Each structure stands twice: as structure tokens, then as C-alpha cells.
Amino acid sequence: MSTEIKAYGARDKTADLEPMTIKRREVGPKDVKIEITYCGVCHSDIHQVRNDWKNSVYPVVPGHEIIGHVVAVGKDVKKFKEGQLVGVGCMVDSCRECSACKDDLEQYCENGMVPTYNGKDKHLGGHTFGGYSEMVVVDQDFVLTIPDNLDQKAVAPLLCAGITTFSPLNHWGVKEGDKVGIIGLGGLGHMGIKFANAMGAHVVMITTSPDKAKDAKRLGAHEVLISKDEEAMKEHTGSFDFLLNTVPVGHDINPYINLLKRDATMVLVGAIEPLDAVHGGGLVMGRKRVAGSLIGGIAETQEMLDFCGEHNIVSDVEIINMDNINEAYDRVTSSDVKYRFVIDMNSLKN
Numbered sequence: 001m002s003t004e005i006k007a008y009g010a011r012d013k014t015a016d017l018e019p020m021t022i023k024r025r026e027v028g029p030k031d032v033k034i035e036i037t038y039c040g041v042c043h044s045d046i047h048q049v050r051n052d053w054k055n056s057v058y059p060v061v062p063g064h065e066i067i068g069h070v071v072a073v074g075k076d077v078k079k080f081k082e083g084q085l086v087g088v089g090c091m092v093d094s095c096r097e098c099s100a101c102k103d104d105l106e107q108y109c110e111n112g113m114v115p116t117y118n119g120k121d122k123h124l125g126g127h128t129f130g131g132y133s134e135m136v137v138v139d140q141d142f143v144l145t146i147p148d149n150l151d152q153k154a155v156a157p158l159l160c161a162g163i164t165t166f167s168p169l170n171h172w173g174v175k176e177g178d179k180v181g182i183i184g185l186g187g188l189g190h191m192g193i194k195f196a197n198a199m200g201a202h203v204v205m206i207t208t209s210p211d212k213a214k215d216a217k218r219l220g221a222h223e224v225l226i227s228k229d230e231e232a233m234k235e236h237t238g239s240f241d242f243l244l245n246t247v248p249v250g251h252d253i254n255p256y257i258n259l260l261k262r263d264a265t266m267v268l269v270g271a272i273e274p275l276d277a278v279h280g281g282g283l284v285m286g287r288k289r290v291a292g293s294l295i296g297g298i299a300e301t302q303e304m305l306d307f308c309g310e311h312n313i314v315s316d317v318e319i320i321n322m323d324n325i326n327e328a329y330d331r332v333t334s335s336d337v338k339y340r341f342v343i344d345m346n347s348l349k350n
């Protein structure tokens with residue numbers, strides 16, 4: 001049993017996104033049915049539409065920064081009720097039995113978590129469809145509670161850009177007084193600045209775009225470092241306690257490794273593809289580390305949302321209608337996003 005609903009997606013890797021119809025399952029005992037109000041536009045949506053990671057299944061209906069109201073709950077759902085504002089991020093299921101799931105790290109599920117779109121749909125067969133759609137049915141364990149003091153349209157990006165930056169800063173224990181560099185000022189980067197600032201760090205925005213310097217400071221950066229400026233990069237050599245790298249493509253990370261202090265770590269969250277060759281010397285001299293991080297578990301995502309509620313943190317968003325999505329993709333690809341597009345899903349209904 002299923003319901004047909006309106007959505008927006010791409011039929012192949014060269015196609016524009018266009019209206020389409022998809023199926024959603026009926027509400028099961030543990031399910032929450034959500035009418036989507038807003039959905040953020042993540043650079044990962046573009047990677048998957050364009051098949052950059054070589055695992056896309058078409059049609060792709062992207063969207064994993066979902067905010068909406070509960071319109072129905074299954075009989076065993078106790079945590080959520082009709083009318084409540086809730087969120088769904090990058091995952092809609094996992095095995096719940098492996099060591100990662102037991103450690104609240106469902107994103108690293110050894111049996112494969114189910115991504116919100118482009119994952120295997122256990123219920124209807126085929127693949128999952130994301131938030132560029134009217135509604136979604138999700139197991140209650142993968143639904144998040146949204147603090148009610150936050151503006152819902154600016155909350156949507158927290159479900160991916162928020163948790164993806166909060167989690168590494170949290171896991172690597174960024175603390176007051178640390179010198180933290182955020183590399184790349186886009187959707188993830190602007191959240192990275194806000195979180196690192198709220199954690200008490202001295203925040204340096206490391207960007208290729210000098211014209212973003214003013215915004216970086218407004219968002220909470222204490223300094224701005226232009227990565228193309230070799231002299232300025234030299235001045236910061238060996239001075240960072242932590243670097244969060246959100247650059248969305250493979251690139252030369254050696255200049256950033258040079259910025260790390262002894263024993264310090266740079267965490268990659270952006271480039272999920274080969275990097276340029278890394279010079280071993282840069283790591284050996286100073287016992288430096290390069291690591292990676294994928295979103296965050298459900299418990300930590302809730303922790304991040306609650307942290308945002310306490311500290312009044314949301315994204316800086318530009319609201320678009322569904323039929324502006326192709327233009328928005330072009331702007332994200334050319335680093336022209338300030339700093340997250342969010343789709344008003346009402347525009348899909350009209």
C-alpha cells in the first residue's frame with residue numbers, strides 16, 4: 001500500500017530537476033508521517049544528481065535537510081504527536097544491531113545505513129526519495145525534535161550542514177581558546193564558524209573568496225585567511241589546533257597540513273573523492289593527522305539541535321521556490337551561496 005505524492009527530481013545525471021510523482025508508504029506502527037514545510041539544498045544533493053560519487057540511482061529526488069509537521073503517527077509512536085514540528089536528516093534507517101548502531105553512530109552502520117534518498121527502500125522496494133517532496137514517512141527513531149524557539153526555515157540546514165560540522169568539532173573536543181580554522185565558506189563552513197565560535201574557539205575562516213571576509217566576521221570568525229595568499233598562509237604556519245575542511249572537491253591539502261600545530265588534526269568532510277598526493281613529510285614532521293567524518297548519529301544530531309536551541313543558532317538562508325532549484329544548483333556550484341538555499345515546499349503544491 002502506498003500514496004502518490006508530488007516531488008522534484010532528476011531523471012539522469014545531465015538532466016535538470018523537474019516535477020515528478022513518487023510513492024510513499026502507508027504509516028506503519030512505528031512511523032511518523034511528515035508534511036514537509038522546508039527543505040535545505042546541500043552540495044551533496046548536487047553531487048548525487050550529477051552522479052559525482054558513481055552510485056546514483058535515477059530518478060534522484062534529493063533533500064536531506066527536512067523540516068515539517070507531523071500529520072499522522074503509527075500506533076506505537078509515543079515520542080511524537082500530530083502538529084509537532086520535526087526534522088529528518090541524512091538517514092532514515094539502520095540495522096540497530098551492529099557495534100556502530102549500538103554506539104549511537106548509525107551513520108557508520110556496518111550493515112549500511114539507509115540514506116534519506118538514493119538508499120535501498122526496505123518497505124516499497126526500489127530506492128528512497130528525499131525531501132524535495134510534499135511529505136515523507138519515517139521510522140520514529142530517525143525523526144528529530146526541533147527546539148521551538150528557532151525559526152523553522154533556518155533550522156532545516158542544521159539537519160545536515162549543522163550536524164556535519166558540529167560532530168567533528170565535538171568529537172575532537174574543540175574547546176575555549178583553541179585556534180580553529182574552517183576551510184570553505186558555504187553551507188557547511190558557515191555552520192562550522194557558528195559552532196566553533198559558540199564553543200569558545202578563536203575562529204579563522206580560511207577561504208578562496210576575499211569578498212566573503214566581511215560575512216565571515218559577521219558569522220563569528222575572528223580572523224579571515226585567504227588561502228591563495230601564500231604570504232598570509234606562511235604567517236599562520238604551525239599555529240592551528242584544529243582544521244575543519246569542507247572543500248567539496250578533491251584538492252591539494254598539503255598547504256593546510258602546514259597550518260597544523262604538532263599533534264593537531266585536520267578533519268575532511270567535503271571531498272568524498274581522491275585528493276591530490278599528500279607529502280608524507282608534512283604529516284611526519286609534527287605527528288600531524290588527517291581524518292574524516294560523516295554527518296553524526298541520531299543522538300548527537302538531537303544534541304546539536306538542543307545546543308542550537310540554547311545558543312540561538314540557525315543557518316543564514318536564502319528561501320527559494322521549488323522551480324528555482326536548477327538556478328540555485330548553478331549558484332552553489334560556483335560558490336555563490338549565502339549561505340544555504342532552503343526550498344519553501346509550499347511552492348511545490350501550487
Ligand code: NAP
Nearest residue numbers: 043044164184185186187188207208209248269270294295
Ligand atoms: P558549498 O555550500 O558549495 O560550500 C563549499 C565551499 O567550499 C564553497 O563555498 C567555497 O568556499 C569552497 N570551495 C569550493 N570549491 C573549492 C575549491 N575547488 N577549492 C577550495 N575551496 C573551494 O557546499 P556544502 O553544502 O557546504 O558542502 C561541502 C561538501 O561537503 C560537499 O562536497 C558535500 O557533498 C559534503 N558534505 C559532506 C558531509 C559529510 O557527512 N561528510 C555532509 C554534508 C555535505 P570559499 O568561497 O569560502 O572558498
Ligand code: ZN
Nearest residue numbers: 042044160161
Ligand atoms: Zn547534506
Ligand code: ZN
Nearest residue numbers: 095098101109
Ligand atoms: Zn548497524
